[in-house]
Amino acid sequence: MTNYDTSAIQKLDTAHYIHPFTDHKALGEKGARVMVRGEGIYLWDSNGKKIIDGMSGLWCVNVGYGRTSISQAVYKQMETLPFYNSFFNTTNLPAVELAAKLAQISPPQFNHVYFTGSGSEANDTNVRMVRRYWDVLGHKERHTIISRHNAYHGSTMAGASLGGMSGMHEQGGLPIPGIVHIEQPNYLESGKGMTEEAFGIEAASWLEKKILEVGPEKVAAFIGEPIQGAGGVIIPPSTYWPEIQRICDKYGILLIADEVICGFGRVGRWFASELFGIKPDLITFAKGVTSGYVPLGGVLVGDRVAKVLIEQGGEFNHGFTYSGHPVACAAALENIRIIEDEKLIDRVANDTGPYLKKRFVELADHPLVGYANSCGFVAGLNLVRSKGATVHDNVAFDESQAVGMICRGYMFGNGMIMRAVGDRMIIAPPLVLTTAQIDEMLALIRHCLDLTYADLKERGWV
Numbered sequence: 367m368t369n370y371d372t373s374a375i376q377k378l379d380t381a382h383y384i385h386p387f388t389d390h391k392a393l394g395e396k397g398a399r400v401m402v403r404g405e406g407i408y409l410w411d412s413n414g415k416k417i418i419d420g421m422s423g424l425w426c427v428n429v430g431y432g433r434t435s436i437s438q439a440v441y442k443q444m445e446t447l448p449f450y451n452s453f454f455n456t457t458n459l460p461a462v463e464l465a466a467k468l469a470q471i472s473p474p475q476f477n478h479v480y481f482t483g484s485g486s487e488a489n490d491t492n493v494r495m496v497r498r499y500w501d502v503l504g505h506k507e508r509h510t511i512i513s514r515h516n517a518y519h520g521s522t523m524a525g526a527s528l529g530g531m532s533g534m535h536e537q538g539g540l541p542i543p544g545i546v547h548i549e550q551p552n553y554l555e556s557g558k559g560m561t562e563e564a565f566g567i568e569a570a571s572w573l574e575k576k577i578l579e580v581g582p583e584k585v586a587a588f589i590g591e592p593i594q595g596a597g598g599v600i601i602p603p604s605t606y607w608p609e610i611q612r613i614c615d616k617y618g619i620l621l622i623a624d625e626v627i628c629g630f631g632r633v634g635r636w637f638a639s640e641l642f643g644i645k646p647d648l649i650t651f652a653k654g655v656t657s658g659y660v661p662l663g664g665v666l667v668g669d670r671v672a673k674v675l676i677e678q679g680g681e682f683n684h685g686f687t688y689s690g691h692p693v694a695c696a697a698a699l700e701n702i703r704i705i706e707d708e709k710l711i712d713r714v715a716n717d718t719g720p721y722l723k724k725r726f727v728e729l730a731d732h733p734l735v736g737y738a739n740s741c742g743f744v745a746g747l748n749l750v751r752s753k754g755a756t757v758h759d760n761v762a763f764d765e766s767q768a769v770g771m772i773c774r775g776y777m778f779g780n781g782m783i784m785r786a787v788g789d790r791m792i793i794a795p796p797l798v799l800t801t802a803q804i805d806e807m808l809a810l811i812r813h814c815l816d817l818t819y820a821d822l823k824e825r826g827w828v
């Protein structure tokens with residue numbers, strides 16, 4: 367095993383490398399954890415510590431680490447043609463092959479794809495594309511896009527504007543004009559006194575209310591993550607999405623499903639739109655399309671939009687140097703081949719997903735856990751000070767106590783990556799996780815919850 371001088375790496379890191387979404391000064395005081403290797407669902411840091419990656423990197427390493435066939439596909443493509451652009455009436459083989467493959471595995475209304483380098487760029491593309499769509503149809507006033515509070519759609523100007531993160535909007539004068547937000551379908555937060563089903567309908571009605579407020583003739587599209595990821599794995603009631611679809615249809619507005627997290631097997635389908643019974647006009651993808659081995663994102667363009675843009679739109683003045691990057695597309699093709707070959711989607715739908723759900727919701731018997739739920743291979747639990755008769759009677763910790771971060775510290779320290787969103791602890795493990803590894807992971811999570819509980823008891827917080 368290689369020996370690393372961790373503190374020297376940390377010093378260099380602090381001296382030169384500004385990390386995303388990070389308080390640089392605070393990080394400099396404690397030093398970053400240095401990841402050096404991955405294999406399957408495990409990571410190793412520079413101190414030789416083995417860690418279960420409960421977050422698939424950042425929701426992306428769906429097929430797990432150490433896939434030689436992906437690195438070989440990438441290497442081969444780099445040797446043959448490392449880059450060529452898709453501007454000026456040219457194309458390349460991996461991009462063509464991947465576009466056709468995506469048309470095959472996506473819902474039937476999708477036959478075209480627009481490639482980008484990331485999920486954020488794909489959502490920027492969505493903003494430009496839906497506005498262009500309505501312009502071409504002669505509805506130049508239809509430019510407003512409705513999104514949701516606590517949504518995450520990326521970090522570019524348009525991505526962060528579509529997103530509903532107040533902390534992001536505060537920095538840099540966001541959102542940009544023409545983007546408005548409604549409340550999220552968060553049953554725990556807003557569903558008191560209602561069944562989940564009734565709450566789903568209620569939460570969807572907020573969209574109609576907003577459409578009427580803005581003026582239906584001004585609304586271009588609604589965008590949402592089928593399951594909100596970064597917002598804390600918010601799984602909507604089953605009634606929510608079909609009602610959203612009905613409202614979009616009623617007013618003729620486009621529906622965009624941001625499936626950057628939900629796509630490529632995460633919920634036991636190629637796309638979560640299939641699971642939730644919706645027919646979006648556009649699907650944003652990134653992350654799992656290459657399992658993160660190489661950056662790639664894009665927009666699946668449904669027939670309704672494609673027909674107008676292609677047959678009546680002329681040139682669409684938009685594109686990136688790396689749109690359809692041959693190396694990224696080669697990585698995606700091999701990644702998709704693995705997902706198909708190892709039947710990972712079927713496993714998540716019918717075997718490991720249900721098993722994860724069974725084991726994960728058992729955590730609700732822990733004194734700290736007020737609520738635990740999952741869908742496919744995303745799951746979350748809420749840490750609470752005390753439990754009441756229903757989930758809405760649980761007593762939360764004070765925000766300033768930052769209990770989620772304390773819990774995350776125990777997880778990290780004991781070899782388990784579990785993310786904290788406030789006091790909600792979330793996972794999105796690689797789809798290759800076996801039932802034995804689910805048991806191993808759940809034992810570790812329970813152990814760390816015990817450590818957290820003991821710590822909070824000592825502080826007198828429980």
Ligand SMILES: *Cc1c(COP(=O)(O)O)cnc(C)c1O
Pocket residue numbers: 425483484485486487489518519520521591595596624625626627652653663
């Ligand atoms: C991560 C994410 C994005 C942004 O993707 P980047 O590749 O980081 O730009 C957009 N939407 C959702 C739902 C995401 O989770």
